Amino acid sequence: MALLVVKDMTKQFGGLRAVDSLNLQIEEGQIFGLIGPNGAGKSTAFNCIAGLFPPTAGEITFDGKNINGSKPWDLCKQGLARTFQIVKPFGSKSVLYNVTVGSFATTNSRSEAEAKALKVLEYLNFADKKDILAANLTIADRKRLEIAKALATEPKLLLLDEVMAGLRPNEVDEMVEILKNLRNRGITIFVIEHIMRAIMALSDRIVVIQFGKKIAEGTPDEIANNEKVIKAYLGEDYAVA
Amino acid sequence: MNEKQINRLAGIGLLVIAFGLPLVVRSATYLHIVVLLYFYAYLTTSWNLVGGFAGVLPLGHAAFVGIGAYTSTILSLQYGISPWLGMLVGGVIATIVGVLIGLPTFKMRGAYFALATIAFAEGIRVIVENVDYIGPLKVNGPRGLQIPPLETGLVNYMFASKEPYYYIILVMLLLVLFLTWFISRSKLGYYLNAGGEEPEAAMALGINVARAKLIAMAMSSFLTALAGTFYAQFSLYIHPKSIISLDLSFEIAFIALIGGRGSIAGPILGALLLRPVGDFSRIYFGDTLPGMHLIIFGLVLILVMHYQPRGLQEPLTRLYKSLVARLIGKTTGGGQEHGIARS
Ligand SMILES: Nc1ncnc2c1ncn2[C@@H]1O[C@H](COP(=O)(O)OP(=O)(O)OP(=O)(O)O)[C@@H](O)[C@H]1O
Ligand SMILES: [Mg+2]
Numbered sequence: 351m352a353l354l355v356v357k358d359m360t361k362q363f364g365g366l367r368a369v370d371s372l373n374l375q376i377e378e379g380q381i382f383g384l385i386g387p388n389g390a391g392k393s394t395a396f397n398c399i400a401g402l403f404p405p406t407a408g409e410i411t412f413d414g415k416n417i418n419g420s421k422p423w424d425l426c427k428q429g430l431a432r433t434f435q436i437v438k439p440f441g442s443k444s445v446l447y448n449v450t451v452g453s454f455a456t457t458n459s460r461s462e463a464e465a466k467a468l469k470v471l472e473y474l475n476f477a478d479k480k481d482i483l484a485a486n487l488t489i490a491d492r493k494r495l496e497i498a499k500a501l502a503t504e505p506k507l508l509l510l511d512e513v514m515a516g517l518r519p520n521e522v523d524e525m526v527e528i529l530k531n532l533r534n535r536g537i538t539i540f541v542i543e544h545i546m547r548a549i550m551a552l553s554d555r556i557v558v559i560q561f562g563k564k565i566a567e568g569t570p571d572e573i574a575n576n577e578k579v580i581k582a583y584l585g586e587d588y589a590v591a
Numbered sequence: 592m593n594e595k596q597i598n599r600l601a602g603i604g605l606l607v608i609a610f611g612l613p614l615v616v617r618s619a620t621y622l623h624i625v626v627l628l629y630f631y632a633y634l635t636t637s638w639n640l641v642g643g644f645a646g647v648l649p650l651g652h653a654a655f656v657g658i659g660a661y662t663s664t665i666l667s668l669q670y671g672i673s674p675w676l677g678m679l680v681g682g683v684i685a686t687i688v689g690v691l692i693g694l695p696t697f698k699m700r701g702a703y704f705a706l707a708t709i710a711f712a713e714g715i716r717v718i719v720e721n722v723d724y725i726g727p728l729k730v731n732g733p734r735g736l737q738i739p740p741l742e743t744g745l746v747n748y749m750f751a752s753k754e755p756y757y758y759i760i761l762v763m764l765l766l767v768l769f770l771t772w773f774i775s776r777s778k779l780g781y782y783l784n785a786g787g788e789e790p791e792a793a794m795a796l797g798i799n800v801a802r803a804k805l806i807a808m809a810m811s812s813f814l815t816a817l818a819g820t821f822y823a824q825f826s827l828y829i830h831p832k833s834i835i836s837l838d839l840s841f842e843i844a845f846i847a848l849i850g851g852r853g854s855i856a857g858p859i860l861g862a863l864l865l866r867p868v869g870d871f872s873r874i875y876f877g878d879t880l881p882g883m884h885l886i887i888f889g890l891v892l893i894l895v896m897h898y899q900p901r902g903l904q905e906p907l908t909r910l911y912k913s914l915v916a917r918l919i920g921k922t923t924g925g926g927q928e929h930g931i932a933r934s
Contacts, residue, residue: 402791421794421799422791422795423794423795423796423797423800426797431795431796434791434792434795438792439789440788440789440792443784451782451796452797454796454797455796458778460776460777460781463778463781500795502796503796
């Protein structure tokens with residue numbers, strides 16, 4: 351069943367059409383990639399879907415319900431979680447506190463929320479840092495914290511906006527494994543990523559956008575060999591590699 | 592002894608001192624000063640629910656003090672209603688006003704919110720100062736209201752000596768501190784902190800930030816109004832300048848910022864430092880430079896913000912923790928990060 355359907359979604363900022371009649375459909379259990387050059391409108395598409403602001407036009411359906419104009423907190427309760435490209439930790443609080451904020455989405459009890467947060471941290475090999483202030487984390491750990499917070503809300507669909515940017519190669523590999531595991535646990539993942547090696551290894555399907563418009567869609571193989579994509583984004587040498 | 596036992600012992604020690612103080616301090620003048628100190632600590636702790644946890648800077652809380660004081664006083668003077676009941680009515684009215692102020696203003700950022708709260712509070716003061724009656728209710732303009740002596744006792748919320756007032760405000764302070772502690776460990780506390788620090792991230796985690804702030808505002812205005820009734824019964828005379836003044840709103844914020852916003856101990860430490868400073872400044876400069884205490888507060892604030900941006904509670908908490916650690920024979924250090932994270 352399609353978990354997320356985006357139909358003719360457009361987002362206009364003044365004279366700029368950041369997202370232009372975008373169509374896509376994500377099946378339950380998929381890892382779905384979204385790529386494109388800087389400023390293509392990827393994050394803007396996420397922001398519309400996650401309810402940060404409503405799209406100017408179009409229709410978004412999540413889990414069978416129209417969610418145009420729904421508020422982020424309601425969407426989160428319905429099972430749609432997201433991370434921010436520019437990480438937003440609660441800096442003055444510990445890692446555990448940060449993640450507990452997320453797990454309160456499904457419980458009112460603090461001890462329960464904290465226990466759930468600990469489980470998420472353990473799952474992400476992050477539990478040893480639970481008492482560190484979020485402001486003191488390294489970039490890699492801040493990205494991991496973003497995922498931990500979102501995961502703690504127990505989402506069906508997880509939107510990840512460049513969670514691998516700034517990671518070292520071995521950290522990227524670790525993250526790829528973590529995301530695959532999450533999918534195996536039944537979480538559908540919609541991921542924006544610039545690191546081709548990762549997105550190609552992860553995704554079942556990829557959409558490429560440029561100037562807000564979809565220019566290609568297909569399996570990683572199809573995308574890697576699509577001439578339009580190579581020209582617009584991947585660069586001539588990618589096809590060879 | 593372990594850390595928990597020492598904490599408990601320290602807490603019990605403080606309680607014994609607080610409850611025993613009137614047995615040692617027999618002077619009515621000094622007791623009066625301590626009562627006002629508790630009064631300010633109470634007001635700031637109530638303010639802290641919004642100004643500390645929710646991360647906004649309300650600068651009009653005097654309006655709620657005024658609503659509490661005027662409501663219970665008018666109900667008592669005109670209708671013979673017990674100030675205890677009037678206190679609750681005042682609390683409810685303040686809650687409604689607080690929510691009405693919060694609804695349009697919580698979407699504003701930073702300075703705009705602060706200015707909006709000042710405007711609301713000043714609006715209320717100007718109204719009270721310029722009319723004698725609001726409907727059938729006599730507010731008596733700038734002259735204010737005098738509470739005539741009634742039979743003393745708990746029923747009339749009126750006492751011949753300072754001690755009963757001392758214990759009433761002490762218990763109120765302890766209750767509001769307990770409430771703050773409880774909230775800070777609850778879902779609401781987490782939601783307020785998160786929403787205050789990173790609203791977009793908080794919303795994405797399922798938090799209706801504006802609603803959490805409104806709940807905090809409602810509680811804060813209610814609690815603040817209760818102190819208004821206390822003040823009226825304690826001083827038996829209220830007027831707009833004393834109780835709905837910008838001075839009072841600012842002093843609350845000063846105490847919170849200097850003591851440590853968003854922490855439980857902050858308002859108490861701030862009041863312990865600023866109240867004596869304010870009292871002395873009023874005694875020595877009161878006639879010649881009446882606003883001197885605010886200037887001194889401003890200077891203290893600049894110093895504290897420069898050296899301890901998280902307020903006095905931060906270094907003092909650290910000091911206390913290292914003392915405890917030394918007592919139980921553990922090496923100190925490594926506690927700093929932890930201390931901040933927990934505060
Ligand atoms: N809130 C906003 N107001 C106005 N313009 C915006 C806003 N957010 C994004 N834009 C503009 O919309 C366009 C798309 O931005 P967006 O952040 O969606 O790109 P992106 O594909 O995520 O890029 P990157 O790979 O660099 O993250 C850009 O030109 C950007 O400047
Ligand atoms: Mg982006």
